[in-house]
Amino acid sequence: MATQHSRSAARIMMAPAVVLLLGWMLIPLTMTLYFSFKKYLPLRGGDLGWVGFDNYVRFVSSSAFWPSVQTTLVIVGGVLLITVVLGVLLAILLDQPLWGQGIVRILVIAPFFVMPTVSALVWKNMFMDPVNGLFAHLWKFFGAQPVEWLSDAPLFSIILIVSWQWLPFATLILLTAIQSLDSEQLEASEMDGAPPLARFGFIILPHLSRAITIVVLIQTIFLLAVFAEIFVTTQGSFGTRTLTYLIFQRVLESQNVGLGSAGGVYAIILANIVAIFLMRIVGKNLDS
Amino acid sequence: MGQITLNQITKNFGDVQVIPPLDLRIDDGEFVVFVGPSGCGKSTLLRLIAGLEDVTSGDITIDGRNATEVPPAKRGLAMVFQSYALYPHMSVRKNIAFPLRMAGLDKAAQNAKVEAAAKVLNLTDYLDRRPGQLSGGQRQRVAIGRAIVREPAAFLFDEPLSNLDAALRVNMRLEISELHQTLKTTMIYVTHDQVEAMTMADKIVVLQAGVIEQVGSPLELYHTPRNRFVAGFIGSPKMNFLTGQYAAGYDAATIGVRPEHISVSPSEGTWTGRVGVSEHLGSDTFLYVDIDGVDDPITVRSTGEISARHGDTVYLTPDASKIHRFDKQDLRIA
Numbered sequence: 001m002a003t004q005h006s007r008s009a010a011r012i013m014m015a016p017a018v019v020l021l022l023g024w025m026l027i028p029l030t031m032t033l034y035f036s037f038k039k040y041l042p043l044r045g046g047d048l049g050w051v052g053f054d055n056y057v058r059f060v061s062s063s064a065f066w067p068s069v070q071t072t073l074v075i076v077g078g079v080l081l082i083t084v085v086l087g088v089l090l091a092i093l094l095d096q097p098l099w100g101q102g103i104v105r106i107l108v109i110a111p112f113f114v115m116p117t118v119s120a121l122v123w124k125n126m127f128m129d130p131v132n133g134l135f136a137h138l139w140k141f142f143g144a145q146p147v148e149w150l151s152d153a154p155l156f157s158i159i160l161i162v163s164w165q166w167l168p169f170a171t172l173i174l175l176t177a178i179q180s181l182d183s184e185q186l187e188a189s190e191m192d193g194a195p196p197l198a199r200f201g202f203i204i205l206p207h208l209s210r211a212i213t214i215v216v217l218i219q220t221i222f223l224l225a226v227f228a229e230i231f232v233t234t235q236g237s238f239g240t241r242t243l244t245y246l247i248f249q250r251v252l253e254s255q256n257v258g259l260g261s262a263g264g265v266y267a268i269i270l271a272n273i274v275a276i277f278l279m280r281i282v283g284k285n286l287d288s
Numbered sequence: 289m290g291q292i293t294l295n296q297i298t299k300n301f302g303d304v305q306v307i308p309p310l311d312l313r314i315d316d317g318e319f320v321v322f323v324g325p326s327g328c329g330k331s332t333l334l335r336l337i338a339g340l341e342d343v344t345s346g347d348i349t350i351d352g353r354n355a356t357e358v359p360p361a362k363r364g365l366a367m368v369f370q371s372y373a374l375y376p377h378m379s380v381r382k383n384i385a386f387p388l389r390m391a392g393l394d395k396a397a398q399n400a401k402v403e404a405a406a407k408v409l410n411l412t413d414y415l416d417r418r419p420g421q422l423s424g425g426q427r428q429r430v431a432i433g434r435a436i437v438r439e440p441a442a443f444l445f446d447e448p449l450s451n452l453d454a455a456l457r458v459n460m461r462l463e464i465s466e467l468h469q470t471l472k473t474t475m476i477y478v479t480h481d482q483v484e485a486m487t488m489a490d491k492i493v494v495l496q497a498g499v500i501e502q503v504g505s506p507l508e509l510y511h512t513p514r515n516r517f518v519a520g521f522i523g524s525p526k527m528n529f530l531t532g533q534y535a536a537g538y539d540a541a542t543i544g545v546r547p548e549h550i551s552v553s554p555s556e557g558t559w560t561g562r563v564g565v566s567e568h569l570g571s572d573t574f575l576y577v578d579i580d581g582v583d584d585p586i587t588v589r590s591t592g593e594i595s596a597r598h599g600d601t602v603y604l605t606p607d608a609s610k611i612h613r614f615d616k617q618d619l620r621i622a
């Protein structure tokens with residue numbers, strides 16, 4: 001298709017989109033880099049000049065840094081584990097011919113359409129409230145002391161909320177993957193004497209491996225930036241301060257734009273490491 | 289051993305009866321071919337025997353044991369699917385070894401059997417490849433290998449050659465026939481291609497809409513088709529059917545003549561017609577001749593070369609001893 005003429009026409013027509021996207025990415029990135037080398041305290045003197053790598057050193061040497069990295073990893077890992085495991089199970093369930101399939105599928109997908117802020121508020125007030133929450137009532141019904149979810153098990157609570165939001169996404173991708181499995185393969189393995197669990201382990205799970213990798217890749221990138229759920233529930237207290245939340249606090253609560261920007265650069269590097277790592281896995285998967 | 293008896297089995301999908309009550313006996317060591325047009329229930333029948341579908345009513349007996357309620361893995365049958373159904377993420381070796389692994393054989397015994405099967409099927413060089421890296425014919429052989437290692441009571445094949453190109457199909461046909469000679473195991477083979485049925489079968493089962501039209505050896509079906517459907521389905525090119533005045537002379541509602549039982553002459557004969565299309569294959573010539581009062585052209589097969597051209601008038605003479613007569617119900621008149 002590519003004559004010289006059509007290629008240059010294509011370039012001209014793509015140019016506005018490319019310029020817009022580049023600007024969209026490059027301007028914030030450049031500004032973050034710019035501020036990260038400055039001492040910039042908007043409420044305490046404004047721009048106080050260049051400081052070299054000072055912000056970078058201070059950001060990682062602060063006592064809050066490593067715990068926040070750990071919290072981030074725990075949340076990302078926990079949510080991935082829950083959504084992938086439950087996603088596979090739900091996908092298998094939804095793949096069975098069952099009554100009211102259409103409605104069940106819509107219900108399963110629904111949480112994905114709820115804004116993170118809203119869903120976190122709903123969970124916080126409707127389910128996890130130690131006085132009026134549904135869980136509290138349930139606990140009381142069985143004669144147990146209601147749990148103060150957000151202070152007693154804050155990390156777990158946040159993982160639960162975020163998992164609830166991302167489960168539909170995982171389920172949807174895994175369901176389409178399961179539906180693409182050739183049913184003759186399952187029948188062949190059945191005739192070969194594989195019991196249900198072996199059919200799952202030897203046929204279904206390997207078939208799903210690529211879809212699982214894709215779910216992990218996409219979710220990781222979004223989960224590294226989880227913010228609203230923490231903001232409306234624990235506000236970063238009780239050991240729920242993730243890297244993203246730490247950066248937010250540095251910029252807005254401590255009004256230290258330079259320090260926050262340096263954190264932002266670290267976050268960019270971290271996300272890219274994860275992305276490269278996962279791209280490799282996906283690439284390997286796609287090759288075979 | 290591999291003796292299978294179907295006793296009054298039926299199969300319904302919802303309200304639709306795909307297999308009306310059906311009886312069939314398959315003897316040990318036989319090569320049985322189920323043949324019939326697409327959608328006539330061949331696969332369904334095979335899957336009922338395999339246990340992948342439950343019968344709606346009736347009994348299936350395998351080697352004297354009632355197998356109606358026995359799960360597929362326990363019936364001792366191996367199936368080769370149309371799509372081959374190989375496990376894409378396992379090597380050829382692992383694919384073939386899979387049933388052995390499921391049966392709990394140790395690694396050494398697995399390998400010995402896999403390698404023996406690979407040798408028979410010319411797969412030795414490909415054992416470490418994935419199915420995706422094999423050609424269609426090789427995949428087919430892996431699927432057969434996976435069936436062989438189980439040493440089943442019977443092999444079930446569902447249109448195994450339909451995904452191969454014509455030349456390869458002829459090859460694999462021979463290979464499967466040879467395999468049957470070597471193993472002497474019962475084989476049930478489903479196809480819609482009557483050439484495959486004629487060339488491979490000891491016994492052909494002709495099906496139409498789930499009903500067995502006739503069971504018999506290839507030549508029995510060729511020489512004495514029980515009804516018009518079987519007569520038209522078996523044999524290539526198809527049998528010619530004539531009704532009305534042409535049949536009346538033979539005291540029948542319909543008569544059938546195979547293309548190879550009609551002789552052509554430029555000067556004299558029983559029927560007069562005009563040549564439509566002529567196909568020259570060198571060894572044979574097929575003429576499609578239009579004769580008055582018959583809608584479809586009559587196909588004539590002559591050995592050697594015939595210099596008939598489009599529009600020529602020719603005279604056809606059927607071999608009187610090879611004419612098949614059918615009554616109003618399309619049944620054969622003896």
Ligand SMILES: Nc1ncnc2c1ncn2[C@@H]1O[C@H](COP(=O)(O)OP(=O)(O)O)[C@@H](O)[C@H]1O
Pocket residue numbers: 301306324325326327328329330331332333
């Ligand atoms: N799982 C099923 N549910 C409903 N109808 C089916 C099912 N499987 C097959 N059929 C119907 O049964 C008939 C026979 O199908 P099949 O045995 O696959 O035919 P064949 O293999 O001879 O082409 C067809 O009309 C088909 O539509």
Ligand SMILES: [Mg+2]
Pocket residue numbers: 330331332447
């Ligand atoms: Mg079929």
